[in-house]
Amino acid sequence: MDEGSFDHIPVLARQVIELLGPEAGDVYVDATAGLGGHAAMVAGLIGPSGTIVLNDLDAGNLERADAALRASGFQGVLHAIHGSFADLPRKLEEMGLRADVVLADLGFASNQVDDPERGLTFRGDGPLDMRLDRSRGMTAAEMVNEFDEGELADVIYQFGEERASRRIASAIVRRRKVRPFETTGDLAEVVRKAAGPPPKGRKRIDRATRTFQAIRIAVNGELDALETLLVQIERGAREAARRETWLRPGARVGVISFHSLEDRPVKRAFVAMASEGLAERVTRKPAIADEAEESENPRSRSAKFRVIKVLRPGEPDRR
Numbered sequence: 334m335d336e337g338s339f340d341h342i343p344v345l346a347r348q349v350i351e352l353l354g355p356e357a358g359d360v361y362v363d364a365t366a367g368l369g370g371h372a373a374m375v376a377g378l379i380g381p382s383g384t385i386v387l388n389d390l391d392a393g394n395l396e397r398a399d400a401a402l403r404a405s406g407f408q409g410v411l412h413a414i415h416g417s418f419a420d421l422p423r424k425l426e427e428m429g430l431r432a433d434v435v436l437a438d439l440g441f442a443s444n445q446v447d448d449p450e451r452g453l454t455f456r457g458d459g460p461l462d463m464r465l466d467r468s469r470g471m472t473a474a475e476m477v478n479e480f481d482e483g484e485l486a487d488v489i490y491q492f493g494e495e496r497a498s499r500r501i502a503s504a505i506v507r508r509r510k511v512r513p514f515e516t517t518g519d520l521a522e523v524v525r526k527a528a529g530p531p532p533k534g535r536k537r538i539d540r541a542t543r544t545f546q547a548i549r550i551a552v553n554g555e556l557d558a559l560e561t562l563l564v565q566i567e568r569g570a571r572e573a574a575r576r577e578t579w580l581r582p583g584a585r586v587g588v589i590s591f592h593s594l595e596d597r598p599v600k601r602a603f604v605a606m607a608s609e610g611l612a613e614r615v616t617r618k619p620a621i622a623d624e625a626e627e628s629e630n631p632r633s634r635s636a637k638f639r640v641i642k643v644l645r646p647g648e649p650d651r652r
Contacts, residue, residue: 343370348620358382359433364418367442369398381408390465419561425579438589458518493547563602570611582645615640
């Protein structure tokens, strides 16, 4: 993406605007800014009296999104924060900001997926990295070359829901004794052979897909970060009525997930908050893409969008 342009398609764009309802003067917090597509839509609605907070693990994408929003003519206050969204609520409180609208899109920016150098997929052979923040942390290569067989099997099963996890881990350990893994193509080939044909009734996805998902989740600590964010949403909603937290009473919070390991904890947390009278579930069932969007943007096919509204003191839950 060139600076000042938004040439990618944000997932569930219409649903984000309709369900989060950003208004003039709002503080909009984009926990996963990506290339800035959702933020660009919101900018026109909150106007010059609004505030946008961009947060992302990917420093390069964060810089691009920040530059594009500034070049787009947005005249409100703009903050860019590099880091995990698990730390974002604390940082917002330190900055004295209270969010009216929060969005966490748990997918990846198109340039991350399409760049073989990131190692996020096996569509193009590239180095085994997979880190969203390439300035720190263990790479995928270090994980598959250093974890013991049991640890690898646990990662692949827990985060990939891969039934052949033990066979795959065993094959990885045997092969790395000959030479270490360095590229995505090399790992994918070993995984496919070890995994064998897909179980009956399963969709015919590439047999390396679940293992790559598992390693990527583990490398980036994705589910731990999500759980921390959900805990902070619950805390913010619980305390919003009696003290200034990072969430303003009446705030709308939405999460876009792309697989069940993400969607399940979001649903569980949102249902629990509603049952305690802390929030209203704006979406009883997750919003999903229609046929037109799926055709235009295949990435949207697995997207699920759940939204809650933090209740104000004395406000009834219209469940």
